Structure formats: structure tokens, C-alpha cells
Amino acid sequence: MATLSDVQAGQRVLDISTGIGxxxxxxxxxxxxxxxxxxxxxxxxxxxxxxx
Structure with a gap:
């Protein structure tokens, strides 16, 4: 998820269906x-x- 979404420092992220976290x-x-x-x-x- 993180790689595909290009998550970067300082962003806010909503993880729906996190499973075990x-x-x-x-x-x-x-x-x-x-x-x-x-x-x-x-x-x-x-x-x-x-x-x-």
C-alpha cells in the first residue's frame, strides 16, 4: 500500500481495513x-x- 500510494513524510493517511495493523x-x-x-x-x- 505505502509503495503504491507514494506515501511521504508529513502526510495524513487513512487505512481502511487495517487488519492486524x-x-x-x-x-x-x-x-x-x-x-x-x-x-x-x-x-x-x-x-x-x-x-x-
């Missing part, structure tokens, strides 16, 4: 402290794992 963590490293990532998933179980 790996995509959001990867993107957070790319956007850095000046950017932000909001992640969501339909599955409460997946969100519980992602929050860890």
Missing part, C-alpha cells in the same frame, strides 16, 4: 512525526490485535 505501522514510519495515520477495521477482533 501492520500497514498502519509501516505507513506511520513513512509519514513520521509531522504526519498521522488513522486505521480502522470492520472486525473488532482485528482492531484489538492492531491496538497492541
Amino acid at each position: 501492520e500497514p498502519a505501522v509501516t505507513v506511520a514510519k513513512l509519514v513520521g512525526t509531522d504526519g498521522s495515520v488513522v486505521a480502522t477495521d470492520q472486525s473488532p477482533g482485528m482492531l484489538a490485535i492492531a491496538r497492541r
